[in-house]
Amino acid sequence: MDERLVDSSDRVVSLTETPDMVAHDQPGSRTETNGAPQERTLETRDLRVYYGDFLAIRDVDLDFLSRKITAIIGPSGCGKTTLLRSLNRMNELVPIARTEGHVMFQGQDIYAEHVDPVEVRRRIGMVFQKPNPFPKSIYENIAWGARIHGYKGELDALVEESLKRAALWEEVKDKLDQSGYSLSGGQQQRLCIARAIAVRPEVILMDEPCSALDPVATFRIEELMRELASIYTIVIVTHNMQQAARVSDFTAMMMLGEDKAGEMIEYDETNTIFTRPADPRTEDYVTGRFG
Amino acid sequence: MNEINPFEGNTRRRRRQGIAWRFVFQASTIVGIIVLTALLYNVINESFGLAALELEIDPASLAVDGVALEELSQEQLAQIFQANVSAGLYRRYATEKPFTERTREEVYDLVQERVIRPQLVKTWTLFETLFERDAIEAELAEKYPGARLQFFSWLNPEFVQRPQSSDPLRAGVRTAILGSLWVIAITVIFAFPIATGAAIYLEEYAPETRLTRLIQTNINSLAGVPSIIYGILGLAIFVRFMQPITSGAVFGLVDDPTTANGRTIIAAGLTLGLLIMPIIIINAQEAIKAVPNSLRNASYGLGATQWETIWSHVLPNSIAGILTGTILAVSRAVGETAPLVVIGASTFITFDPDGPFSKFTTLPIQIFQWTSRPQAEFRNIAAAAIIALLLLLLALNAAAVLLRNRYSHRY
Ligand SMILES: Nc1ncnc2c1ncn2[C@@H]1O[C@H](COP(=O)(O)OP(=O)(O)OP(=O)(O)O)[C@@H](O)[C@H]1O
Ligand SMILES: [Mg+2]
Numbered sequence: 001m002d003e004r005l006v007d008s009s010d011r012v013v014s015l016t017e018t019p020d021m022v023a024h025d026q027p028g029s030r031t032e033t034n035g036a037p038q039e040r041t042l043e044t045r046d047l048r049v050y051y052g053d054f055l056a057i058r059d060v061d062l063d064f065l066s067r068k069i070t071a072i073i074g075p076s077g078c079g080k081t082t083l084l085r086s087l088n089r090m091n092e093l094v095p096i097a098r099t100e101g102h103v104m105f106q107g108q109d110i111y112a113e114h115v116d117p118v119e120v121r122r123r124i125g126m127v128f129q130k131p132n133p134f135p136k137s138i139y140e141n142i143a144w145g146a147r148i149h150g151y152k153g154e155l156d157a158l159v160e161e162s163l164k165r166a167a168l169w170e171e172v173k174d175k176l177d178q179s180g181y182s183l184s185g186g187q188q189q190r191l192c193i194a195r196a197i198a199v200r201p202e203v204i205l206m207d208e209p210c211s212a213l214d215p216v217a218t219f220r221i222e223e224l225m226r227e228l229a230s231i232y233t234i235v236i237v238t239h240n241m242q243q244a245a246r247v248s249d250f251t252a253m254m255m256l257g258e259d260k261a262g263e264m265i266e267y268d269e270t271n272t273i274f275t276r277p278a279d280p281r282t283e284d285y286v287t288g289r290f291g
Numbered sequence: 292m293n294e295i296n297p298f299e300g301n302t303r304r305r306r307r308q309g310i311a312w313r314f315v316f317q318a319s320t321i322v323g324i325i326v327l328t329a330l331l332y333n334v335i336n337e338s339f340g341l342a343a344l345e346l347e348i349d350p351a352s353l354a355v356d357g358v359a360l361e362e363l364s365q366e367q368l369a370q371i372f373q374a375n376v377s378a379g380l381y382r383r384y385a386t387e388k389p390f391t392e393r394t395r396e397e398v399y400d401l402v403q404e405r406v407i408r409p410q411l412v413k414t415w416t417l418f419e420t421l422f423e424r425d426a427i428e429a430e431l432a433e434k435y436p437g438a439r440l441q442f443f444s445w446l447n448p449e450f451v452q453r454p455q456s457s458d459p460l461r462a463g464v465r466t467a468i469l470g471s472l473w474v475i476a477i478t479v480i481f482a483f484p485i486a487t488g489a490a491i492y493l494e495e496y497a498p499e500t501r502l503t504r505l506i507q508t509n510i511n512s513l514a515g516v517p518s519i520i521y522g523i524l525g526l527a528i529f530v531r532f533m534q535p536i537t538s539g540a541v542f543g544l545v546d547d548p549t550t551a552n553g554r555t556i557i558a559a560g561l562t563l564g565l566l567i568m569p570i571i572i573i574n575a576q577e578a579i580k581a582v583p584n585s586l587r588n589a590s591y592g593l594g595a596t597q598w599e600t601i602w603s604h605v606l607p608n609s610i611a612g613i614l615t616g617t618i619l620a621v622s623r624a625v626g627e628t629a630p631l632v633v634i635g636a637s638t639f640i641t642f643d644p645d646g647p648f649s650k651f652t653t654l655p656i657q658i659f660q661w662t663s664r665p666q667a668e669f670r671n672i673a674a675a676a677i678i679a680l681l682l683l684l685l686a687l688n689a690a691a692v693l694l695r696n697r698y699s700h701r702y
Binding site: 088090093095118119120121122123125126127128130132133134135144145148149192195196199 | 498499583585586587588589590591592593594595596599603604607608
């Protein structure tokens with residue numbers, strides 16, 4: 001078990017599978033509700049993150065199920081980004097950040113001592129709020145990650161496959177040598193998604209990936225997420241309730257506690273959260289009555 | 292308009308205020324331009340102009356069978372030389388290098404130097420040349436009846452190619468330019484890698500501790516230390532303490548280590564390297580800071596290591612700034628005089644530097660030395676050397692602009 005994060009050959013998901021366009025299957029296969037065991041890719045246990053002395057999120061226990069889209073919603077400043085970044089140890093890059101508790105990835109704690117954060121981040125990829133392509137060519141944006149990880153296959157094929165998967169290939173196939181910045185905002189964000197999937201992660205974390213995009217681009221990325229969900233586990237932070245409802249299978253609701261620390265107050269199937277939430281605060285928030 | 296307007300109508304006053312400030316800023320710019328013009332005028336005024344030359348022998352009298360001196364063959368020139376100098380002097384030159392082996396140009400130069408022997412008796416500035424021509428000619432007729440008037444561009448291709456000489460007519464700046472280039476090369480080779488490395492460490496690796504802040508503060512203050520203090524430091528470390536190394540003695544490169552005594556190009560280069568290192572560090576740090584964090588995040592998010600992130604993203608996106616900062620620091624080093632005087636640059640050498648362990652002089656030292664001479668002619672060649680130095684600096688700045696344009700990225 002211990003070697004899993006260090007040895008990348010132990011692949012759970014193979015990208016050679018063709019992504020079949022899955023219809024939004026009704027969530028209902030959750031462990032607790034259905035009894036049928038569902039594979040959990042990521043689990044957090046008593047996860048706390050501090051910035052200096054400030055407790056940003058408290059005791060988060062969340063299960064992210066394999067090949068499902070989990071949305072994290074909640075008011076601004078409640079720690080959604082913090083939670084997301086602690087799932088692939090990106091928070092460590094903030095010097096004052098400190099993480100306690102556990103994040104289990106396929107049964108192994110990514111915060112365990114011998115685990116290499118570099119390997120964690122390859123297997124748990126990330127797409128950021130603001131599109132951030134490298135100031136390099138479109139081709140190089142995608143090939144670079146594969147190259148540093150010692151990709152042995154045909155790079156051209158990988159670039160094409162990743163761009164196709166990110167629904168960008170048709171738009172850029174004739175200008176792969178142009179700068180990633182020559183693309184529109186929505187195209188840039190899809191380039192970032194293509195870049196993330198090119199290193200064949202198992203989980204993709206997305207922090208408000210559509211917040212800078214127009215409705216058309218947003219729609220394309222949502223479509224893309226549904227497609228990717230057939231092979232990847234996806235976690236998305238969003239402020240857009242419709243988006244969470246449209247795209248996700250499960251939804252976690254976060255809220256600021258009394259002492260300004262973020263807490264996870266409810267977690268359920270997206271359907272349930274939006275129709276019969278257990279917590280009145282959730283209901284206020286998803287219906288827009290929250291102050 | 293019945294309702295009461297709570298705002299007083301003050302736009303006119305505010306506009307007037309704005310115009311006043313605009314004038315202040317315009318005036319500052321104009322002062323700057325005036326100063327710059329005065330500087331250039333001063334230098335150019337001295338670099339060109341008429342000069343009175345007294346000749347020992349009129350070259351026309353040396354013509355052979357109606358053929359002017361310039362047209363004569365090597366043998367004829369050698370004969371003229373022999374006929375017009377003392378036998379002792381001729382023997383000296385002949386033993387130095389037999390006349391049959393000398394080229395025509397060499398012999399012609401010898402005739403000029405030893406037979407015709409032009410002497411500068413008076414020089415005039417460009418302004419005087421252009422506007423007071425009558426006064427110049429009157430003075431010439433009165434004081435120097437035998438002298439001839441000639442227009443000089445003190446800055447000319449030969450001036451840049453000739454070595455140093457005690458005769459202003461024959462002095463050039465080649466020795467000094469080569470010395471400057473050698474010293475700068477050592478400076479860059481020494482300071483650039485160390486300073487860039489330090490900047491990368493401080494920006495990308497160093498933890499935010501009190502020690503780091505202390506080091507940072509120190510670097511910032513070192514950038515402001517007067518250059519003469521670096522000269523004293525260089526004298527103590529590179530010239531005195533490390534003399535066996537800086538004189539090249541330990542490498543067996545110098546037969547007679549007492550000639551340079553550690554006052555060598557390498558000692559000067561290292562001293563100037565110390566001087567500009569903090570400046571390069573600070574400039575490089577700024578360039579690295581300007582790389583947006585989103586780029587680093589993107590790289591780490593893909594599973595890149597810190598070194599891969601630095602090498603593939605931070606450095607390519609900051610190299611333009613690092614290089615520009617380095618070149619600007621080097622421009623400063625090119626013009627430094629005080630520390631080199633302290634560590635003992637030679638004020639008079641006529642041979643080209645041939646490596647890091649030779650004695651040297653640099654352009655600013657040469658200018659300093661010429662301006663402190665009493666003879667007026669040296670002011671003219673000093674002005675010409677200043678133009679040469681300014682051109683060198685201009686070239687460096689142009690290189691900085693080109694590099695910035697070549698490598699700049701948008702994010
Ligand atoms: N780098 C940091 N240093 C210090 N405090 C931070 C840092 N990043 C976040 N915080 C604090 O942690 C808390 C949670 O921030 P976080 O960015 O996770 O919120 P969020 O839910 O993503 O908000 P938003 O919806 O506005 O993006 C906030 O109080 C914020 O001030
Ligand atoms: Mg956020």
